[in-house]
Amino acid sequence: MANRPHLDSLNLAPGKKARLYRLLYETGPANGTLMILPIDQGLEHGPRDFFDAPESQDPHFQFRIAVEGRFSAIACQIGLAEKYYPAYAGKIPLILKLNGKTEIPSDEAPLSPQIASVEDAVRLGADAVGYTLYVGSSRQDEDFQQFRRIREEADRYGMPVVVWSYPRGAAIEAKGGKDTIYAVDYAARVAQELGADVIKLNVPKVDPEKLKMAPKAYQRDWTPEEALKQVIQSAGNSLVIFAGGERGAGASALEKAEACMKAGATGLIFGRNVWQRPFSEAMELSRSIHEMLERYA
Numbered sequence: 001m002a003n004r005p006h007l008d009s010l011n012l013a014p015g016k017k018a019r020l021y022r023l024l025y026e027t028g029p030a031n032g033t034l035m036i037l038p039i040d041q042g043l044e045h046g047p048r049d050f051f052d053a054p055e056s057q058d059p060h061f062q063f064r065i066a067v068e069g070r071f072s073a074i075a076c077q078i079g080l081a082e083k084y085y086p087a088y089a090g091k092i093p094l095i096l097k098l099n100g101k102t103e104i105p106s107d108e109a110p111l112s113p114q115i116a117s118v119e120d121a122v123r124l125g126a127d128a129v130g131y132t133l134y135v136g137s138s139r140q141d142e143d144f145q146q147f148r149r150i151r152e153e154a155d156r157y158g159m160p161v162v163v164w165s166y167p168r169g170a171a172i173e174a175k176g177g178k179d180t181i182y183a184v185d186y187a188a189r190v191a192q193e194l195g196a197d198v199i200k201l202n203v204p205k206v207d208p209e210k211l212k213m214a215p216k217a218y219q220r221d222w223t224p225e226e227a228l229k230q231v232i233q234s235a236g237n238s239l240v241i242f243a244g245g246e247r248g249a250g251a252s253a254l255e256k257a258e259a260c261m262k263a264g265a266t267g268l269i270f271g272r273n274v275w276q277r278p279f280s281e282a283m284e285l286s287r288s289i290h291e292m293l294e295r296y297a
């Protein structure tokens with residue numbers, strides 16, 4: 001269970017396949033794994049995320065890390081793509097995020113509105129687009145319809161779609177919260193069902209107390225490894241990448257990341273953990289991630 005799907009087995013149209021090939025085999029570790037640097041936190045969390053490493057307030061900092069740290073791609077919103085990516089086009093692939101929101105309104109009923117198009121992504125030379133989907137939100141019906149329009153446009157342009165699939169909202173909280181194996185597993189399956197080519201997930205948690213609130217089928221003891229394999233299985237023929245989360249000790253982040261790869265993930269999306277550090281430390285961690293991923297061809 002939970003083997004990493006191979007690009008040739010995904011039945012992709014040629015445009016999507018060629019673009020994903022570039023991300024998987026021509027950049028980053030270039031061995032079929034993915035190592036993505038996201039810089040969308042300025043919109044999602046505001047400037048506070050940049051306070052620990054003041055240099056990180058200038059987006060050139062993250063673009064330089066992506067290039068010099070030999071990432072597979074950088075993921076950002078339209079504003080940074082328009083104003084900064086031109087200096088790096090050709091040196092690092094771009095994943096253009098097409099929707100986004102702030103953290104200011106409560107997360108009770110989240111929906112991330114569309115703020116850019118697949119056509120923008122083509123114009124900017126992107127190799128994929130990104131979409132944040134809130135599984136379980138009371139505005140899920142609007143979200144599904146918004147996603148459908150983007151999927152159709154992406155199909156027309158042969159553009160791979162990366163879905164940040166996040167369980168959210170009051171109903172998810174009532175079932176144990178957004179991090180449980182139940183919530184993350186459902187988010188993985190939903191993104192597969194809706195047509196994601198790549199799915200970004202958070203690492204599932206297996207706290208038995210929280211699982212008491214989940215449907216009965218999930219109320220058992222899970223090892224962290226079983227939980228990772230389960231969510232990767234639920235993503236089917238969509239490639240799974242796992243998040244790095246906030247900055248922590250480099251070594252423990254690497255251990256967690258390696259557990260994801262062992263379970264069958266295709267790659268990692270590490271943002272704050274990498275760029276909330278001085279440039280030299282960010283390079284050091286990028287090298288360690290690279291070396292680890294090179295072992296998972």
Ligand SMILES: O=C[C@H](O)COP(=O)(O)O
Nearest residue numbers: 038243244245270271272
């Ligand atoms: O878009 C954000 C990423 O998916 C995760 O970023 P992070 O590594 O800073 O949590």
